[in-house]
Structure formats: structure tokens, C-alpha cells
Amino acid sequence: MTTRSxxxxxxxxxxxxxxxxxxxxxxxxxRDFDIAEEAVQGAVVEALTAWRRDGTPDRPAAWLxxxxxxxxxxxxxxxxxxxxxxxxxxxSVERGGTDDRIALxxxxxxxxxxxxxxxALTLRAVIGLTTPQxxxxxxxxxxxxxxxxxxxxxxVVSTHIExxxxxxxxxxxRLGDVLAVVYVMYNEAFVSSTGRTQDRDLGADAVWLxxxxxxxxxxxxxxxxxxxxxxLQHGRSAARFSSDGDLVLLRDQDRGQWDHTAIDRAxxxxxxxxxxxxSGPYQLQAAIAACHAEAPSWGETDWLQIxxxxxxxxxxxxxxxxxxxxxxxxxxxxxxxxxEALADVDRLADRLDGYHLxxxxxxxxxxxxxxxxxxxxxxxxxxxxxxxxxxxxxxQTRLRRHPLIDGS
Amino acid sequence: xxxxxxxxxxxxxxxxxxPAADAATDPEVAKAVYGRIYQWFQDNADKIDENGAELQPxxxxxxxxxxxxxxxxxxxxxxxxxxxxxxxxxxxxxxxVALAKTWPSLELPGIAVEIRPMVVDYSxxx
Numbered sequence: 001m002t003t004r005s006x007x008x009x010x011x012x013x014x015x016x017x018x019x020x021x022x023x024x025x026x027x028x029x030x031r032d033f034d035i036a037e038e039a040v041q042g043a044v045v046e047a048l049t050a051w052r053r054d055g056t057p058d059r060p061a062a063w064l065x066x067x068x069x070x071x072x073x074x075x076x077x078x079x080x081x082x083x084x085x086x087x088x089x090x091x092s093v094e095r096g097g098t099d100d101r102i103a104l105x106x107x108x109x110x111x112x113x114x115x116x117x118x119x120a121l122t123l124r125a126v127i128g129l130t131t132p133q134x135x136x137x138x139x140x141x142x143x144x145x146x147x148x149x150x151x152x153x154x155x156v157v158s159t160h161i162e163x164x165x166x167x168x169x170x171x172x173x174r175l176g177d178v179l180a181v182v183y184v185m186y187n188e189a190f191v192s193s194t195g196r197t198q199d200r201d202l203g204a205d206a207v208w209l210x211x212x213x214x215x216x217x218x219x220x221x222x223x224x225x226x227x228x229x230x231x232l233q234h235g236r237s238a239a240r241f242s243s244d245g246d247l248v249l250l251r252d253q254d255r256g257q258w259d260h261t262a263i264d265r266a267x268x269x270x271x272x273x274x275x276x277x278x279s280g281p282y283q284l285q286a287a288i289a290a291c292h293a294e295a296p297s298w299g300e301t302d303w304l305q306i307x308x309x310x311x312x313x314x315x316x317x318x319x320x321x322x323x324x325x326x327x328x329x330x331x332x333x334x335x336x337x338x339x340e341a342l343a344d345v346d347r348l349a350d351r352l353d354g355y356h357l358x359x360x361x362x363x364x365x366x367x368x369x370x371x372x373x374x375x376x377x378x379x380x381x382x383x384x385x386x387x388x389x390x391x392x393x394x395x396q397t398r399l400r401r402h403p404l405i406d407g408s
Numbered sequence: 409x410x411x412x413x414x415x416x417x418x419x420x421x422x423x424x425x426x427p428a429a430d431a432a433t434d435p436e437v438a439k440a441v442y443g444r445i446y447q448w449f450q451d452n453a454d455k456i457d458e459n460g461a462e463l464q465p466x467x468x469x470x471x472x473x474x475x476x477x478x479x480x481x482x483x484x485x486x487x488x489x490x491x492x493x494x495x496x497x498x499x500x501x502x503x504x505v506a507l508a509k510t511w512p513s514l515e516l517p518g519i520a521v522e523i524r525p526m527v528v529d530y531s532x533x534x
Contacts, residue, residue, distance in 0.1 A: 112501055159525045160417045162500040170506070
């Protein structure tokens, strides 16, 4: 397992800052999406080798731009796309503005593309990850992933998905597709127990992207909601794992390890979202996370507020996991509520029976009600579902940042 | 393929429905929708090529298969059948999707409109 150096961090920051701009700029220039994306990907791969060997150049953006442009011209020649040269307006590639990065993002997350394809394309074109890095992060076979990306780019080109920010009438729905990709980026990446995908901190990249989106579309409340949610979750992430690499439940976490600057920043984002008066699931999830982040301890958490927020969230997103989490929060209010919560959870049995945390949650609720024997049965069931050591390790290292049984 | 700004893009919209769902539709509702379809073609005349068609019902279909075998019925066994198609002339995919979304039948169950770009630039196959 590689530990990341600070130069890797600088590399990552530069790559995500520049990749999207470059792809957009090259596309505008040569009007060939495939060539633009390939050219930048090639430059990223070159940079990873060269900068690790020789150190980061003084002007990394210029280095990447030169490399990407050279690759683009090379690809044009090799593919006989001389007409793309005719499309060239100026002799040098202009740096694409921030708007163009967002336009690229909307194209990569277009509903015409399969969801897995949206994620892969976004990670490559907008974040500047390489195919091997993406494959490692999501435990996907590299060949499969490469094919997926080729197909997605072919679809973008053949159906002419244009790089643009959607019209206001379409924007909320299309933004939903974009935010969903960023959410998956944060929640579904497999990371080592130190919280890093070896050479890229995908969580930090997702937080960064959510921030870019909110800043670029400041009148979109859910964009601020997601940015707040991911900033909060990331701000608490240092306390999630013990030095042995074991998962630490929220009730046991050392809250002193939380990044309180990030938490304050997230609170600001949530306020910004609230001022736009357009509630939504990401804002509600962020508000729940904020309740936890503001509580000095598990015992002093405002569970009443959290229960109310889950009530609102379930009305917008009645998925079983959300309802499970809502039930756990409800149970914290007292015995009567714990009994009600257990009934809520039992109603989810047919959908969640194969999910070990469902049984672990039931065990938790049963213990709250002093039904220890039944709790033990539920615990055993939970353990059965994770007896496979590799799976158990996987589950531990799969950094599920959904608020779980403990809201962590 | 070069996506030059303003490259003419043509897409085919294939309008499909499920005959079972069609049969269950209230005749008054069906009539109203049909009227709105007529209006749709008027409203979008500037984007719709004259080369589209409404097809006669699937019972009228005959298929010639590999080897020359002629059989009664549509080419596949799916419960969805193609009822007609339009060729549209719009700048890009967003415009095609936006137009397809306004197809009046979509308020009814079992309807689907497939969007497929037409081949206009044969250089993409080189």
C-alpha cells in the first residue's frame, strides 16, 4: 500500500484543476471530443511519470497544456483528421474558463450515457484520473473500464452531446444527474483504511468538485447542499479509523480529530442553500450531518432535530437505507420510540435481509430495549453475513460515508 | 467525427407503444392525444423532415428474414411495437431529447420514443 507524498498531493491538485479546463479547451478548438479527451489523458499519464521523477515543473498548467496540445495534433495526424486542423481558430490553445469545465461535466453526466459510464468519463475528463486509478478505486477490471469509456465517448460523439450548461428549464434535473455522480464518487470509492486510494484522495477530489459546482451555479440550493454534506463528512473522516485500521463508530469517535474549520465552512454552505428556499435531499442529509458535527458528544446530540430531518428526508427519498437510519435516530429518543423504531426496521426485512448492517441495526435497537437474547441472535446473523474474511475486510475498507447505524 | 458547431444533425425518433396498453386506453383520451399529435407536427414543422411516417398497426407487419424466409408479424417478439417515426433536424442531443419529451403520447402508459442519430458523416467509419 503506497503512502502518498506531498508531491503526489500537489500533482493531484494540479491535475484536477487543469484537466477539465484542458479537455474543454481542446474540444472547443478541434471540435473532436474523443481526441480532446485522449490528448489530455495522455498528458496526465506523462505528467505522473515525469513529475514524480523530475519534480513538479514551475508552471504545471503550461506543461500540461503543451503536452496535451502536442498529443492532440499527433492524434489528428494519426487518424487522418486533417479537417480538425482547419477548425483551428488561433495558433495556441486557450485555457478553458470555469464555465467550460462545468459544461464538460454536464456532457459527461448526460442522461443518454449509462450511469457507470458517466462516473468513469467524469473521473477521467474532469478530475484527471487515469484508467488504472479509476479501476483501483472502484474495483473494476481495467479492460472493462477502458471499454466502457470508449463506448461512452463514442456515444457522445455519435449522438452529438454538446458541451453546454443546460437551459434553466432543464437545469435542476440535469444537475441532479451531476450531483449523483459526485455523491457516488465520494461514497462508493474503495479506499485503504488510511482513507486514500493510494495515489489519489478521491474523497478530497469529490469535495473539491462539489465545491466547484456550487460556486459555479450559486443559485442551485442542492449544489450547496451536496457541497455542505461532503465537506461535513470529509471533515469528520480523520476519526473514522483507528490506528489499526478498524472502523470507529460515531459514538466512539474522538471529535477532537474532526476538522472544525471544514465543519464551519460547511455550515456556511448550508445557510447559503437555505437562503435559496428550495429544499432537497442533499440539503436534508447535510443538515443531519451538521447536527452530528455540532454535537460535542454522542449523548449531547440533538436527536429530536435529527428525527425531524429524517422525517422530511424520507418524504423525498424513501429508500430502505434512509428509513433504517431514520429508525436508529428515532430510537435514541426513548423506549416508546425505540419500540416504534424496531417496528419500522422490521418492516424493511424483506428488502434488507441480506444486508449485515440491517441485522446489526436490529441488534442495536433490541439492546436499547433490553432484549439481549434477541440482540445476540441478530448480531450472529449480521456476523454470518460477513464471515467471509475478505468481504469483512472489504466492508471495513469500503468507506461508506452514508450516515449509518451510528450516523458517522 | 468532428462535431463542428452547426454540423447538421439528423436524428430518427421511433415512436413505440404497447398494444395491450393502447387497447386499454379510454377512447376519448386516445382521441384527444391524437389531436395533440397532429398539433405537435404543426408546432415543430421547422424541425421535422418530411420523410417520417405513421405506420399501420402491427397486425399488418410482415418480415423477411435471413435466407429469404417470409413470415407474418414484426421483426421481434417484444411487447413494444413501432408505430411510426420522424426524422428531425436539430443541432444536438439536448435539442433532440427536448423535442422527444414533448411527444404527446408520453402521458400514457407503455410509451417509449427511441432517439437514434442518423448517419450523415461517413468519415466516422473510416
